[in-house]
Amino acid sequence: MGRMRRKGDLPTKTCAMCGRPFAWRKKWADSWDEVRYCSERCRPNRARGADGAGAAADAKD
Numbered sequence: 254m255g256r257m258r259r260k261g262d263l264p265t266k267t268c269a270m271c272g273r274p275f276a277w278r279k280k281w282a283d284s285w286d287e288v289r290y291c292s293e294r295c296r297p298n299r300a301r302g303a304d305g306a307g308a309a310a311d312a313k314d
């Protein structure tokens with residue numbers, strides 16, 4: 254249990270898709286205000302195509 258949070262400066266959000274918290278990233282520097290998903294995988298926009306895994310979001314691990 255020696256986890257020190259050095260990145261306390263970074264703002265965080267909760268992914269609208271998987272519900273997981275994620276921290277600010279440099280690539281979002283210009284669009285952080287619009288960011289809603291932790292990654293492109295969670296973005297409905299990118300979920301186009303036959304990915305196969307688009308069922309219930311049962312985030313077990």
Ligand SMILES: [Zn+2]
Nearest residue numbers: 268271291295
């Ligand atoms: Zn997500």
